[in-house]
Amino acid sequence: MLARAIPVRSVCEHHLLPFVGVAHVGYLPGERILGLSKLARIVEHFARRPQVQERLTKQVADWLAEHLHPKGVGVVIEAEHSCMTLRGVQAAGSTTVTSTLLGVLREDARSRQEFFALTGVHG
Secondary structure (H helix, E strand, O other): OEEEEEEEEEEEOOOOOEEEEEEEEEEEOOOOOOOHHHHHHHHHHHHOOOEOHHHHHHHHHHHHHHHHOOOEEEEEEEEEEHHHHOOOOOOOOOOEEEEEEEEHHHHOHHHHHHHHHHHOOOO
16 A cells, blocks of 8 residues: 655754655555555654654654554655755755665565555655
């Protein structure tokens, strides 16, 4: 199961500037399943405080692994950071992509490739 393009809005804890993008969150069911809207709520829960994108990605994946005990978890976040577009290098349009893969999605190349293909991200 994969929910694509969940809106992500947070504030970079280093620069106190916003970053905005989308999260692709998926898991291979194990013991429990989760309603689709809950995936968006989990992303929003961890994004609401000052954050770094790498930690946000891992927190969402770890929460799903801990609470659902799935066979695999994949989280990809693609975001544009204001610190990159408004200050310093001013690289407008650049995005940062982070991913966390757990279980089968980390261990099995075919499952990992299928997950990235479904997200539209080349892994």
